[in-house]
Amino acid sequence: MIRMLDGMPEGVLGVETLDRLTAEDYTGTLLPALDTAVKESGKIRIVLVFRAKFEGMEPGAAWQDLKMGVRDWNAWERIALVTDHAWMKDGFRLFAWAMPGEARAFGLAEQDDAVTWAAGKR
Incomplete structure (x- = not known):
């Protein structure tokens, strides 16, 4: 399950995972938020928090994640991953070159820095 984070700067989406991601998390929550961001600014700046x-x-979620990444390819501007899962940060950094836009990993204690970076203020 995911939830959208409140208190994000204008133009930044904040998403936090709460347990296991499902296809419904993408189609019912995340994709509509991304569509709105693209319609409003033409850009996607996102902070993804994994505690x-x-x-x-779930397999359906992985498929939705892949489709989400190629959708509006040129709109992706900044992707900030916030987690203390070393395996997730390592994989993210390994494949950052293949991601649209800029991508950067942060630790949980650096969440405020991630939000500032995603907003383009650094």
Whole structure:
């Protein structure tokens, strides 16, 4: 399950995972928010927060994630991953070159820095 984070700067989406990601999380929550961002500004700046209780993704969620990444390819401007999961940060950094826009990983204690960076203020 995911939830949208409140208090984000204008033009930044904040998303936090609460346990296991499902296809419905993408189609019912995240994709509509991304569509709105693209319609409003033509850009996607996102902060993705994965805390210790993240339990993975269902196969349908992985497919939605892949489709989301190629959708509006040129709109993706900044992707900030916030987590203390070393495996997730390592994988993110390894494939950052293949992601649209800029991508950067942060630790949970650096969440405020991630939001500032995603907003383009650094």
